[in-house]
Amino acid sequence: MTGTATAAPSAGHRWRDRIPVVHQLRQSVGLQRGMLVTGLVITTVFVLTAIFAPLLAPYGYNQLRGPDGLFGAQQPPSPEHLLGTTVGGYDVLSRVIWGTQTAILVIIVAVALSIFAGVFLGLVSGYLGGWLDRVLVVICDAIYAFPSLLLAIVMAIVISGGQSNLWGGILAAAISITVVYIPQYFRVIRAETVRMKAEAFVESAKVLGASNPRIIFRHILRNATRTLPLLFTLNSSEAILTLAGLGFLGFGIEPTAAAEWGYDLNKALSDVTSGIWWTALFPGLAIVITVLGITLVGESLNDLADPRLRGRRRVAQAAGEVAETSVVPGGTLDAGPGGLDGLEDGETFDEHGIEVRQ
CATH class of the missing domain: 1.10.3720.10 (MetI-like)
Structure with missing residues:
Protein backbone atom coordinates (compact mmCIF):
# COMPACT_ATOMS: atom_id res chain seq x y z
CA MET A 1 0.00 0.00 0.00
CA THR A 2 2.89 2.34 0.83
CA GLY A 3 4.59 1.73 -2.51
CA THR A 4 1.36 2.41 -4.39
CA ALA A 5 0.70 5.63 -2.48
CA THR A 6 4.16 7.04 -3.21
CA ALA A 7 4.18 6.01 -6.88
CA ALA A 8 0.90 7.72 -7.74
CA PRO A 9 2.13 11.33 -7.25
CA SER A 10 5.25 10.72 -9.37
CA ALA A 11 3.08 9.33 -12.16
CA GLY A 12 0.86 12.39 -11.88
CA HIS A 13 3.90 14.66 -12.10
CA ARG A 14 5.09 12.85 -15.21
CA TRP A 15 1.67 13.29 -16.83
CA ARG A 16 1.56 17.01 -15.99
CA ASP A 17 5.09 17.52 -17.29
CA ARG A 18 3.93 16.44 -20.74
CA ILE A 19 1.61 19.46 -20.93
CA PRO A 20 3.33 22.31 -22.83
CA VAL A 21 4.86 25.03 -20.62
CA VAL A 22 3.86 23.27 -17.36
CA HIS A 23 7.28 21.66 -16.93
CA GLN A 24 9.03 24.98 -17.62
CA LEU A 25 6.73 26.74 -15.17
CA ARG A 26 7.73 24.29 -12.43
CA GLN A 27 11.41 24.79 -13.23
CA SER A 28 11.26 28.60 -13.14
CA VAL A 29 12.06 30.55 -9.99
CA GLY A 30 11.99 34.17 -8.90
CA LEU A 31 11.89 36.85 -11.56
CA GLN A 32 11.94 34.26 -14.34
CA ARG A 33 8.72 32.73 -13.05
CA GLY A 34 7.14 36.17 -12.79
CA MET A 35 8.00 36.92 -16.42
CA LEU A 36 6.66 33.59 -17.60
CA ASP A 306 19.50 26.62 -21.50
CA PRO A 307 20.76 24.07 -18.94
CA ARG A 308 23.60 26.38 -17.86
CA LEU A 309 21.26 29.20 -16.84
CA ARG A 310 18.79 26.79 -15.26
CA GLY A 311 21.59 25.12 -13.31
CA ARG A 312 22.84 28.45 -11.98
CA ARG A 313 19.42 29.30 -10.62
CA ARG A 314 19.14 25.89 -8.95
CA VAL A 315 22.61 26.28 -7.39
CA ALA A 316 21.82 29.78 -6.15
CA GLN A 317 18.50 28.69 -4.70
CA ALA A 318 20.04 25.63 -3.04
CA ALA A 319 22.93 27.69 -1.63
CA GLY A 320 20.50 30.12 -0.04
CA GLU A 321 18.57 27.28 1.58
CA VAL A 322 21.76 25.66 2.94
CA ALA A 323 22.95 28.97 4.38
CA GLU A 324 19.60 29.53 6.04
CA THR A 325 19.66 26.14 7.78
CA SER A 326 23.36 26.27 8.77
CA VAL A 327 23.38 29.55 10.73
CA VAL A 328 20.93 28.43 13.40
CA PRO A 329 22.84 28.21 16.72
CA GLY A 330 22.92 24.67 17.94
CA GLY A 331 21.01 23.45 14.91
CA THR A 332 21.86 20.63 12.56
CA LEU A 333 22.31 20.80 8.82
CA ASP A 334 19.59 18.47 7.56
CA ALA A 335 19.87 19.63 3.96
CA GLY A 336 22.58 18.02 1.87
CA PRO A 337 25.08 19.92 -0.27
CA GLY A 338 22.42 20.18 -2.93
CA GLY A 339 19.95 22.07 -0.72
CA LEU A 340 16.58 20.91 0.51
CA ASP A 341 15.41 19.73 -2.86
CA GLY A 342 18.76 19.06 -4.52
CA LEU A 343 20.08 20.71 -7.61
CA GLU A 344 17.56 18.78 -9.71
CA ASP A 345 14.10 17.43 -8.95
CA GLY A 346 14.18 13.97 -7.46
CA GLU A 347 17.78 14.05 -6.09
CA THR A 348 18.29 12.95 -2.46
CA PHE A 349 21.40 12.80 -0.25
CA ASP A 350 22.36 10.66 2.74
CA GLU A 351 23.77 11.96 6.01
CA HIS A 352 27.30 12.08 4.54
CA GLY A 353 26.26 14.31 1.64
CA ILE A 354 26.50 11.54 -0.96
CA GLU A 355 23.82 11.55 -3.65
CA VAL A 356 21.52 8.54 -3.53
CA ARG A 357 20.38 7.54 -7.02
CA GLN A 358 16.91 6.00 -7.22
Missing part, protein backbone atom coordinates in the same frame (compact mmCIF):
# COMPACT_ATOMS: atom_id res chain seq x y z
CA VAL A 37 3.42 33.89 -15.62
CA THR A 38 2.88 37.46 -16.84
CA GLY A 39 3.42 36.42 -20.43
CA LEU A 40 1.08 33.46 -20.08
CA VAL A 41 -1.67 35.63 -18.58
CA ILE A 42 -1.42 38.23 -21.36
CA THR A 43 -1.30 35.56 -24.07
CA THR A 44 -4.28 33.72 -22.56
CA VAL A 45 -6.32 36.93 -22.48
CA PHE A 46 -5.38 37.56 -26.11
CA VAL A 47 -6.47 34.08 -27.21
CA LEU A 48 -9.71 34.16 -25.21
CA THR A 49 -10.56 37.59 -26.59
CA ALA A 50 -10.11 36.29 -30.12
CA ILE A 51 -12.31 33.27 -29.44
CA PHE A 52 -15.11 35.21 -27.76
CA ALA A 53 -14.86 38.39 -29.84
CA PRO A 54 -18.47 38.13 -31.09
CA LEU A 55 -19.66 38.11 -27.47
CA LEU A 56 -17.26 40.74 -26.11
CA ALA A 57 -17.46 43.35 -28.87
CA PRO A 58 -20.41 45.75 -28.43
CA TYR A 59 -20.63 46.31 -32.21
CA GLY A 60 -19.47 44.72 -35.43
CA TYR A 61 -16.03 45.55 -36.82
CA ASN A 62 -17.59 47.39 -39.79
CA GLN A 63 -20.72 48.70 -38.07
CA LEU A 64 -21.40 52.41 -38.53
CA ARG A 65 -24.95 52.72 -37.26
CA GLY A 66 -26.70 51.94 -34.01
CA PRO A 67 -30.31 52.14 -32.81
CA ASP A 68 -30.03 55.93 -32.56
CA GLY A 69 -28.50 56.43 -36.00
CA LEU A 70 -24.90 56.90 -37.18
CA PHE A 71 -22.14 56.71 -34.58
CA GLY A 72 -20.36 59.79 -35.87
CA ALA A 73 -16.67 60.23 -36.62
CA GLN A 74 -14.00 60.93 -34.00
CA GLN A 75 -16.42 60.88 -31.09
CA PRO A 76 -14.64 60.97 -27.70
CA PRO A 77 -15.04 58.11 -25.19
CA SER A 78 -18.56 57.97 -23.80
CA PRO A 79 -20.95 55.43 -22.22
CA GLU A 80 -22.15 54.47 -25.72
CA HIS A 81 -18.58 54.14 -27.08
CA LEU A 82 -16.19 53.41 -24.22
CA LEU A 83 -13.07 54.07 -26.33
CA GLY A 84 -14.60 56.56 -28.75
CA THR A 85 -15.00 56.23 -32.52
CA THR A 86 -12.52 56.39 -35.41
CA VAL A 87 -12.25 58.88 -38.24
CA GLY A 88 -14.30 56.47 -40.33
CA GLY A 89 -17.05 56.29 -37.71
CA TYR A 90 -16.27 52.82 -36.34
CA ASP A 91 -16.34 51.94 -32.65
CA VAL A 92 -12.73 51.79 -31.40
CA LEU A 93 -13.36 49.15 -28.72
CA SER A 94 -15.07 46.84 -31.20
CA ARG A 95 -12.25 47.27 -33.73
CA VAL A 96 -9.64 46.46 -31.08
CA ILE A 97 -11.49 43.33 -29.95
CA TRP A 98 -12.19 42.05 -33.46
CA GLY A 99 -8.56 42.73 -34.38
CA THR A 100 -7.46 39.89 -32.10
CA GLN A 101 -9.16 37.42 -34.45
CA THR A 102 -7.27 38.74 -37.48
CA ALA A 103 -3.97 38.63 -35.59
CA ILE A 104 -4.43 35.07 -34.35
CA LEU A 105 -5.44 33.85 -37.82
CA VAL A 106 -2.21 35.23 -39.27
CA ILE A 107 -0.20 33.57 -36.50
CA ILE A 108 -1.85 30.19 -37.08
CA VAL A 109 -1.51 30.23 -40.87
CA ALA A 110 2.01 31.70 -41.01
CA VAL A 111 3.66 29.71 -38.23
CA ALA A 112 1.93 26.45 -39.20
CA LEU A 113 3.17 26.73 -42.78
CA SER A 114 6.66 27.71 -41.59
CA ILE A 115 6.90 24.78 -39.22
CA PHE A 116 5.62 22.28 -41.78
CA ALA A 117 8.02 23.36 -44.54
CA GLY A 118 11.01 24.10 -42.31
CA VAL A 119 10.81 20.85 -40.34
CA PHE A 120 10.39 18.71 -43.45
CA LEU A 121 13.29 20.33 -45.30
CA GLY A 122 15.51 20.24 -42.20
CA LEU A 123 14.89 16.53 -41.63
CA VAL A 124 15.54 15.57 -45.24
CA SER A 125 18.58 17.82 -45.60
CA GLY A 126 20.22 16.82 -42.33
CA TYR A 127 19.66 13.08 -42.74
CA LEU A 128 20.44 12.62 -46.44
CA GLY A 129 23.22 15.21 -46.72
CA GLY A 130 25.19 15.40 -49.96
CA TRP A 131 24.43 17.84 -52.76
CA LEU A 132 20.80 18.23 -51.63
CA ASP A 133 21.96 19.46 -48.23
CA ARG A 134 24.35 21.99 -49.76
CA VAL A 135 21.71 23.36 -52.15
CA LEU A 136 19.07 23.75 -49.42
CA VAL A 137 21.54 25.47 -47.09
CA VAL A 138 22.48 28.01 -49.77
CA ILE A 139 18.83 28.69 -50.67
CA CYS A 140 17.78 29.14 -47.04
CA ASP A 141 20.69 31.47 -46.36
CA ALA A 142 19.69 33.57 -49.37
CA ILE A 143 16.03 33.73 -48.31
CA TYR A 144 17.00 34.67 -44.78
CA ALA A 145 18.53 37.91 -46.10
CA PHE A 146 15.15 39.25 -47.32
CA PRO A 147 13.37 41.72 -44.98
CA SER A 148 10.04 40.25 -43.93
CA LEU A 149 8.11 43.53 -44.20
CA LEU A 150 9.39 44.27 -47.70
CA LEU A 151 8.46 40.78 -48.80
CA ALA A 152 5.03 41.23 -47.19
CA ILE A 153 4.41 44.37 -49.27
CA VAL A 154 5.38 42.54 -52.46
CA MET A 155 3.12 39.61 -51.62
CA ALA A 156 0.20 41.94 -50.81
CA ILE A 157 0.53 43.57 -54.23
CA VAL A 158 0.88 40.24 -56.03
CA ILE A 159 -2.03 38.56 -54.25
CA SER A 160 -4.60 41.34 -54.14
CA GLY A 161 -3.15 44.43 -55.78
CA GLY A 162 -2.73 46.09 -52.38
CA GLN A 163 -6.50 46.08 -51.70
CA SER A 164 -6.85 43.09 -49.43
CA ASN A 165 -9.96 41.35 -48.21
CA LEU A 166 -9.78 39.21 -45.08
CA TRP A 167 -8.10 36.12 -46.51
CA GLY A 168 -6.10 38.10 -49.06
CA GLY A 169 -4.50 40.18 -46.31
CA ILE A 170 -3.97 37.16 -44.07
CA LEU A 171 -2.34 35.18 -46.87
CA ALA A 172 -0.17 38.13 -47.90
CA ALA A 173 1.23 38.50 -44.40
CA ALA A 174 1.31 34.75 -43.71
CA ILE A 175 3.15 33.80 -46.91
CA SER A 176 5.78 36.49 -46.41
CA ILE A 177 6.34 35.37 -42.83
CA THR A 178 6.41 31.73 -43.93
CA VAL A 179 9.12 32.31 -46.52
CA VAL A 180 11.27 34.32 -44.12
CA TYR A 181 10.89 31.94 -41.15
CA ILE A 182 11.43 28.67 -43.00
CA PRO A 183 15.24 29.08 -42.73
CA GLN A 184 14.98 29.41 -38.94
CA TYR A 185 13.15 26.11 -38.53
CA PHE A 186 15.34 24.56 -41.22
CA ARG A 187 18.56 25.44 -39.39
CA VAL A 188 17.38 24.18 -36.00
CA ILE A 189 15.95 20.89 -37.27
CA ARG A 190 18.87 20.24 -39.63
CA ALA A 191 21.41 20.70 -36.80
CA GLU A 192 19.49 18.32 -34.54
CA THR A 193 19.10 15.76 -37.35
CA VAL A 194 22.82 15.81 -38.18
CA ARG A 195 23.60 15.23 -34.51
CA MET A 196 21.10 12.42 -33.98
CA LYS A 197 21.69 10.42 -37.15
CA ALA A 198 24.94 9.18 -35.59
CA GLU A 199 23.20 8.06 -32.39
CA ALA A 200 22.94 4.39 -31.45
CA PHE A 201 19.17 4.16 -31.82
CA VAL A 202 19.40 5.33 -35.44
CA GLU A 203 22.16 2.85 -36.20
CA SER A 204 20.08 0.09 -34.62
CA ALA A 205 17.10 1.01 -36.81
CA LYS A 206 19.34 0.80 -39.89
CA VAL A 207 20.62 -2.63 -38.86
CA LEU A 208 17.04 -3.83 -38.44
CA GLY A 209 16.32 -2.76 -42.02
CA ALA A 210 14.17 0.33 -41.39
CA SER A 211 13.74 2.57 -44.42
CA ASN A 212 14.96 6.15 -44.50
CA PRO A 213 11.44 7.68 -44.28
CA ARG A 214 10.65 5.48 -41.27
CA ILE A 215 13.86 6.47 -39.50
CA ILE A 216 13.33 10.18 -40.25
CA PHE A 217 9.68 10.46 -39.26
CA ARG A 218 9.48 7.74 -36.62
CA HIS A 219 12.76 8.06 -34.73
CA ILE A 220 14.37 11.44 -35.47
CA LEU A 221 11.34 13.72 -35.80
CA ARG A 222 10.17 13.31 -32.20
CA ASN A 223 13.58 14.15 -30.76
CA ALA A 224 14.45 16.94 -33.18
CA THR A 225 11.38 19.09 -32.55
CA ARG A 226 11.78 19.78 -28.83
CA THR A 227 12.87 23.39 -29.39
CA LEU A 228 9.98 24.28 -31.71
CA PRO A 229 7.80 25.84 -28.95
CA LEU A 230 10.54 28.43 -28.42
CA LEU A 231 10.61 29.45 -32.08
CA PHE A 232 6.82 29.33 -32.27
CA THR A 233 6.32 31.93 -29.55
CA LEU A 234 9.05 34.26 -30.80
CA ASN A 235 7.84 34.08 -34.39
CA SER A 236 4.23 34.64 -33.35
CA SER A 237 5.08 38.08 -32.00
CA GLU A 238 6.97 38.90 -35.19
CA ALA A 239 3.94 37.82 -37.23
CA ILE A 240 1.75 40.35 -35.40
CA LEU A 241 4.29 43.13 -36.02
CA THR A 242 4.53 42.24 -39.72
CA LEU A 243 0.76 42.31 -40.11
CA ALA A 244 0.55 45.64 -38.28
CA GLY A 245 3.34 47.11 -40.40
CA LEU A 246 1.60 45.95 -43.56
CA GLY A 247 -1.64 47.63 -42.52
CA PHE A 248 0.13 50.79 -41.34
CA LEU A 249 1.73 51.24 -44.76
CA GLY A 250 -1.63 50.94 -46.47
CA PHE A 251 -1.34 47.36 -47.74
CA GLY A 252 -3.45 45.77 -45.03
CA ILE A 253 -6.99 44.50 -44.81
CA GLU A 254 -9.85 46.78 -45.74
CA PRO A 255 -12.05 47.82 -42.77
CA THR A 256 -15.17 46.37 -44.39
CA ALA A 257 -13.50 42.93 -44.54
CA ALA A 258 -11.97 42.65 -41.05
CA ALA A 259 -10.54 44.67 -38.18
CA GLU A 260 -6.78 45.16 -38.24
CA TRP A 261 -4.76 47.23 -35.78
CA GLY A 262 -2.16 48.49 -38.25
CA TYR A 263 -4.81 49.85 -40.60
CA ASP A 264 -6.50 51.71 -37.73
CA LEU A 265 -3.16 53.27 -36.76
CA ASN A 266 -2.64 54.42 -40.34
CA LYS A 267 -6.01 56.16 -40.40
CA ALA A 268 -5.34 57.77 -37.00
CA LEU A 269 -2.17 59.61 -38.06
CA SER A 270 -4.00 62.84 -38.83
CA ASP A 271 -6.00 62.57 -35.60
CA VAL A 272 -2.89 62.67 -33.41
CA THR A 273 -1.84 66.10 -34.65
CA SER A 274 -5.37 67.37 -33.96
CA GLY A 275 -5.41 66.26 -30.33
CA ILE A 276 -7.65 63.25 -30.98
CA TRP A 277 -5.68 60.64 -29.06
CA TRP A 278 -8.11 57.74 -28.60
CA THR A 279 -8.16 56.58 -32.23
CA ALA A 280 -4.42 55.74 -32.18
CA LEU A 281 -3.77 54.97 -28.51
CA PHE A 282 -5.84 51.83 -28.07
CA PRO A 283 -4.89 49.96 -31.30
CA GLY A 284 -1.25 50.79 -30.49
CA LEU A 285 -1.61 49.49 -26.95
CA ALA A 286 -3.21 46.29 -28.28
CA ILE A 287 -0.16 45.67 -30.50
CA VAL A 288 2.36 46.47 -27.75
CA ILE A 289 0.68 44.43 -25.00
CA THR A 290 0.05 41.39 -27.21
CA VAL A 291 3.60 41.34 -28.57
CA LEU A 292 4.96 41.87 -25.04
CA GLY A 293 3.01 38.93 -23.65
CA ILE A 294 4.05 36.50 -26.39
CA THR A 295 7.66 37.71 -26.24
CA LEU A 296 7.81 37.21 -22.47
CA VAL A 297 6.67 33.62 -22.91
CA GLY A 298 9.16 32.98 -25.72
CA GLU A 299 12.13 34.55 -23.94
CA SER A 300 11.33 32.74 -20.70
CA LEU A 301 11.10 29.37 -22.45
CA ASN A 302 14.31 30.11 -24.33
CA ASP A 303 16.05 30.97 -21.06
CA LEU A 304 14.77 27.87 -19.29
CA ALA A 305 15.86 25.68 -22.20
